[in-house]
Each structure stands twice: as structure tokens, then as C-alpha cells.
Amino acid sequence: MVEDRLLIWRCRQGSRAAFRRIYEKYESDLRTLAANLLGDTAAAEDVVHDVFVSFLKVVGDFELRSSLAGYLKTCVANRARDYVRKRRGQSVTAADVERATPDDGPLRLVVQSEELQKVGSAMSRLPYEQKEAIVLYLSGRMRFRTIAKLQKVSVKTAHSRYRAGLDKLKLMLNSEVGK
Amino acid sequence: MKPSENIEESIRERRYRATAEAYDKALGSFMQAVDDHEKQKAAAPGPHIWRIIMTSRILKLAAAAAVVIAAASVVSYFGGSIDGATPLWAIEQTIEALDDTRNCVISGTANGPLRSMPFKCQIESDDCLRYESDDEVYVIKGDLSHLYYPAYGEVVVRSGGDPTWYHKLMEIRLWASGSLLERLRTMADDWQETYADDIQTGRESVFVTCTYLDRSIWFQVDVETKLIVRGKLWRHVGMQGAPAYVAETILYNVEMPDETFDFVATPGVKVVSEEERKARSALFDEAWALDKKKQNGEAIELYQQIYEKYPTWQWAAWSLERIGDLNRLRLGRRDKAVELYEKIIREYPQLSYRLLRTYHSLGRCYMAAGRNDKALEAFETCLELGRQRNEQWFVFDDCKDKIAELKQALDREQ
Numbered sequence: 001m002v003e004d005r006l007l008i009w010r011c012r013q014g015s016r017a018a019f020r021r022i023y024e025k026y027e028s029d030l031r032t033l034a035a036n037l038l039g040d041t042a043a044a045e046d047v048v049h050d051v052f053v054s055f056l057k058v059v060g061d062f063e064l065r066s067s068l069a070g071y072l073k074t075c076v077a078n079r080a081r082d083y084v085r086k087r088r089g090q091s092v093t094a095a096d097v098e099r100a101t102p103d104d105g106p107l108r109l110v111v112q113s114e115e116l117q118k119v120g121s122a123m124s125r126l127p128y129e130q131k132e133a134i135v136l137y138l139s140g141r142m143r144f145r146t147i148a149k150l151q152k153v154s155v156k157t158a159h160s161r162y163r164a165g166l167d168k169l170k171l172m173l174n175s176e177v178g179k
Numbered sequence: 180m181k182p183s184e185n186i187e188e189s190i191r192e193r194r195y196r197a198t199a200e201a202y203d204k205a206l207g208s209f210m211q212a213v214d215d216h217e218k219q220k221a222a223a224p225g226p227h228i229w230r231i232i233m234t235s236r237i238l239k240l241a242a243a244a245a246v247v248i249a250a251a252s253v254v255s256y257f258g259g260s261i262d263g264a265t266p267l268w269a270i271e272q273t274i275e276a277l278d279d280t281r282n283c284v285i286s287g288t289a290n291g292p293l294r295s296m297p298f299k300c301q302i303e304s305d306d307c308l309r310y311e312s313d314d315e316v317y318v319i320k321g322d323l324s325h326l327y328y329p330a331y332g333e334v335v336v337r338s339g340g341d342p343t344w345y346h347k348l349m350e351i352r353l354w355a356s357g358s359l360l361e362r363l364r365t366m367a368d369d370w371q372e373t374y375a376d377d378i379q380t381g382r383e384s385v386f387v388t389c390t391y392l393d394r395s396i397w398f399q400v401d402v403e404t405k406l407i408v409r410g411k412l413w414r415h416v417g418m419q420g421a422p423a424y425v426a427e428t429i430l431y432n433v434e435m436p437d438e439t440f441d442f443v444a445t446p447g448v449k450v451v452s453e454e455e456r457k458a459r460s461a462l463f464d465e466a467w468a469l470d471k472k473k474q475n476g477e478a479i480e481l482y483q484q485i486y487e488k489y490p491t492w493q494w495a496a497w498s499l500e501r502i503g504d505l506n507r508l509r510l511g512r513r514d515k516a517v518e519l520y521e522k523i524i525r526e527y528p529q530l531s532y533r534l535l536r537t538y539h540s541l542g543r544c545y546m547a548a549g550r551n552d553k554a555l556e557a558f559e560t561c562l563e564l565g566r567q568r569n570e571q572w573f574v575f576d577d578c579k580d581k582i583a584e585l586k587q588a589l590d591r592e593q
Contacts, residue, residue: 010392010393013366013392014217014220014392015392015393016210016213016214016217017392017393017394017414017415018392018393019209019210019213020206020210020213021393023206023209023210024206027202027205027206028194028196031195031196031197032193032194032195032196035195036190036193036195041195042473044195045197045201045205046471048205049205049208049209052209052212053209053212056209056212056213056216057216060220119186119189119190119193120193123190134190135190138187138190138191139190139191139193166186166187169186170186173186
């Protein structure tokens with residue numbers, strides 16, 4: 001937190017090194033969050049890039065009220081939702097999650113196990129609001145209160161979306177294993 | 180274990196990482212945005228610092244406190260030290276002494292990513308500067324800047340000042356300008372002064388260390404003249420590793436020819452106008468945007484145009500390499516990629532930094548095609564070219580891994 005305040009102060013002075021440090025510090029978490037929300041690594045890269053560029057533009061007037069990580073994650077969630085809205089009509093399929101290979105485009109998706117691939121595939125079939133609640137809570141490590149604020153719903157609804165999403169995932173995965 | 184049994188943990192574990200190369204490019208793209216943003220900021224007139232201070236209550240109080248402290252320091256200085264152990268010196272004297280100088284010439288060593296080289300920097304007033312090393316010559320006179328790259332055989336002319344160059348040059352000028360030293364004293368962290376005699380000359384000196392905007396700075400002040408006589412700058416906090424600049428000698432009030440700050444292009448050098456600079460940057464941006472959208476054919480066409488229209492531009496070789504990368508990584512045309520990488524090696528032998536990457540990519544192509552002897556040769560050349568490089572780079576680690584792998588494979592074949 002103290003380091004972030006110092007970095008922001010240095011960013012305001014035009015320190016390239018400070019911007020670089022912020023990028024290096026948060027890029028990986030934000031990329032993971034965006035990729036989990038979108039199921040598309042190329043789109044995730046664009047979203048993360050846009051978030052950093054928009055941070056660059058506002059840093060002059062930026063006031064750090066809570067944590068920088070929280071602010072950046074919220075920006076990623078908002079932009080990811082915008083992206084999905086624009087893309088609505090085109091379905092996000094499991095193939096989107098699995099298609100990235102070392103030689104397929106600039107990003108490499110590191111899938112740690114077959115199970116994780118299956119989870120990703122199942123998540124792509126969830127309603128976006130439920131998937132968002134799950135990803136923000138588990139991958140983004142956000143509180144339900146923050147998720148509720150972001151989704152403009154009550155804390156109870158955010159929690160219900162999370163639970164309902166998890167139940168559906170379990171059902172999907174059990175039926176896949178049973179095949 | 181079924182995935183449904185521990186689903187929360189599975190989701191927490193899902194990590195997405197870019198390859199080192201992709202990460203480098205994404206970071207590069209962001210840092211470019213930072214540079215562009217800083218340029219725009221520098222171009223827009225900002226409020227005067229005094230106005231900022233006077234409009235903020237806290238800053239007003241801080242400024243008043245600074246004035247009181249400064250006044251107390253002056254009183255303390257004129258009173259001298261009680262035991263006489265501390266030399267009579269204060270940074271303000273050096274600021275004043277520097278302001279009284281007409282010009283200065285700094286000579287030393289610049290440690291670049293690939294090699295170290297001597298540099299000479301002549302400075303007169305706040306707006307005339309000439310910096311020369313084997314790799315680059317900057318000449319700034321008022322609003323007009325010339326940047327000459329001997330390796331590319333071209334000189335870029337800019338008017339209206341250039342903040343990017345300014346930042347680079349400010350690093351060298353920190354020891355040579357009263358106004359910049361004053362700013363450094365106000366803004367720097369960890370300011371420390373050590374009093375000792377210079378080992379070589381035996382003269383009374385003050386050695387100052389500080390950090391400023393993620394740079395570590397060291398300089399030596401001669402107590403008698405109050406002037407800075409040597410300096411070092413690291414582009415990171417902490418003084419480990421080779422400094423980016425070492426100012427070994429700083430001479431003041433040197434006789435300089437009138438034409439010192441006039442840039443004269445040597446015959447055969449291509450002069451790039453402001454219009455051409457903008458046109459080629461726009462073409463590059465367009466190519467990069469298409470590349471990002473994976474419109475490979477269109478991107479390749481524009482990269483090809485960059486190479487053909489501006490072959491001496493530093494991004495021409497990059498564009499050619501990118502065409503190779505797109506053929507290799509996205510289009511699966513390894514033969515075409517090899518052809519392009521070999522073309523870069525033939526046509527840009529002087530660009531050792533570019534060739535490092537090119538040989539690395541070439542090695543990967545050959546390795547994927549099963550041509551292990553050629554791959555080994557390419558990776559070894561990459562390492563050889565990077566032998567004098569001052570920093571760690573993922574390409575070198577990858578080369579070392581691949582060389583070990585290839586040697587094992589070749590041993591098995593024999």
C-alpha cells in the first residue's frame with residue numbers, strides 16, 4: 001500500500017520506472033483475471049493494456065482510496081463486461097479457452113492440468129453474471145461487498161450468483177466425468 | 180480427484196501468463212504509451228510551480244518550513260563548525276557556483292545494454308547541448324534538435340524540443356546545471372554527504388549520494404572550487420552494477436568554437452524531416468494495430484512497405500523480423516521465416532541488438548525443422564553476440580537451454 005502510494009506519486013512526476021514497476025507488479029494478476037472472465041487470451045491482453053493506458057491517463061488526478069490492486073481489478077472487470085456486451089451474439093466457447101497454443105498468437109495459455117481445462121470449458125457455459133461473481137471472488141480475491149457494488153446488486157444477490165454458478169459448474173463437471 | 184470436488188481451488192489456480200517474448204512486447208507497448216503521454220503532458224503548458232505551492236495549503240506550509248530550514252542552514256554555515264572537523268560547504272554554494280559557470284564539458288563512459296562506450300557532452304546555458312558517443316550524436320540548440328544514429332546512417336530533425344531526449348540528457352546534466360542540482364536537492368531521497376579527501380588528488384571533497392525518480396546518483400564536489408568534479412548515475416535504486424553514466428571529468432568555462440552547437444550532416448547521411456518522421460511512425464502504428472488484430476496479411480504488407488520505403492530507419496529491420504515472426508508463429512511458414520531472418524543478417528550486420536533476436540528466432544526455426552546443427556550454430560552465435568551485454572535477458576537463458584538440449588540430441592545421433 002505504501003509502495004503503491006509512492007509509485008503513484010512517482011508516476012505523477014513522470015517516472016517511467018514507476019509505471020514499469022506498477023505494470024510488472026500487477027500485469028500477471030490482471031491478465032489472469034481478464035482471461036478468466038473472457039475465456040479469450042487475446043481479448044484479455046487488450047483489456048489489460050487498455051486498463052493500464054487508462055490508468056496512465058488518470059494518474060495525474062488519481063486518489064488512492066483503497067488499494068491500487070483493487071482499483072485495477074475493478075477496471076478490468078468493467079472493461080471485460082463492456083467487451084462481452086459488445087461481443088454479445090457471438091458465443092464464447094470452450095474452444096476459445098483452449099485454442100491458444102505456444103505458437104498461436106502472442107499469448108500462451110498455461111493450463112496446468114486437464115482438470116483445469118475442463119473447469120474452463122464449463123465456466124464458458126455459465127451466464128456471465130454468475131461467472132463474473134465466481135471469477136472476481138476466487139481469482140480476483142474480491143469481497144462480495146465489492147462484487148455487489150460492481151454488479152450494482154445487493155450483497156445477497158452477488159452471493160447467490162456465486163453459489164448458483166458453482167452449483168451449475170459442479171453439475172456440468174460431474175456429468176462430463178460420468179460420460 | 181474429480182474437478183468438481185475442489186472446484187474453488189481449481190479456479191483459484193487458473194493462471195494465464197504471457198511468454199517472455201509476448202510479455203516484453205506488451206510491456207514495450209505500454210511503455211510507448213507512457214512516453215507518448217509524457218510527451219503530450221510536456222507539450223501542454225502546466226501551472227507554474229509557485230502557483231501550485233500557493234494554491235495548496237499544505238504545500239504553502241511546507242514551503243514556509245523549507246524557507247525556515249534554508250535560513251537556519253545559512254546561519255549555521257556562516258557560523259562554521261565548532262570543532263572545525265566539517266569542511267565549510269553547503270549544496271547551495273555548489274548551485275551558485277554552477278550558475279556562475281559559462282559552460283562545461285563532461286567526459287566519461289556510457290554503459291549501454293550491449294556495450295560500454297566513451298561519451299563527451301558539451302553544455303552551454305540551458306538550451307545548448309552536444310552529446311557524442313559511437314552510437315549517437317545529439318545536438319540541441321534552442322528548440323531545434325538533431326539526433327544522428329551512425330549505425331543507421333540517418334539524422335532525425337525535430338523542432339519544438341523533445342522530452343524523450345530531454346530526459347536522457349537531463350541525466351547527464353544533473354551534475355552540470357545549477358537549476359537541475361537545486362531541483363535534485365529538493366526532490367531527492369536518501370541524501371547523504373560524506374566528507375573525505377580525494378584519493379588521487381588529495382583535495383578536500385564532499386561525496387554526495389541520493390536517489391531521484393528511481394535513479395541512484397553519486398557525485399563528488401571539490402570543496403575549494405565548490406564545483407562538481409565527477410559523477411555517476413544508475414537507472415535503478417541502489418548502486419549495484421555498472422552505472423548508466425560515469426562522468427569521469429567535468430571541465431568548466433572551456434573555450435568552445437562558435438559552431439559547437441550547429442549540426443552539420445556528414446555527406447551520405449539521410450536527413451529525416453519532421454513530416455517523414457511522422458509519416459513513417461503513422462505507417463508503423465497502422466501495421467502494429469493490424470498485427471494486434473491478427474490481420475496477418477495486411478500487417479505483413481505494411482511492414483514490407485516500412486522496410487522498402489525507410490530501409491535506414493531503426494524499425495525497418497524490426498519490421499522485417501516481425502514479418503518473419505508472423506510467418507513462423509501464425510502462418511506456419513518456417514521456410515519463409517528463415518529466408519527473412521537470413522535477409523536481416525545480410526542487410527543489417529551492424530545492428531547487433533537486432534541480430535541477437537534474429538539468431539534466436541532462426542535457431543528456433545531450424546530446431547523445429549529438425550536441422551539441429553544449424554540451430555546449434557544460430558543459438559551459439561546469439562550467445563556470442565550477447566557476450567558483452569550488461570544485463571540478463573530471457574533470450575540468453577533460452578539459448579543456453581536449447582544448446583544443452585541440441586548437444587544431447589546430436590550426441591545421441593552420433
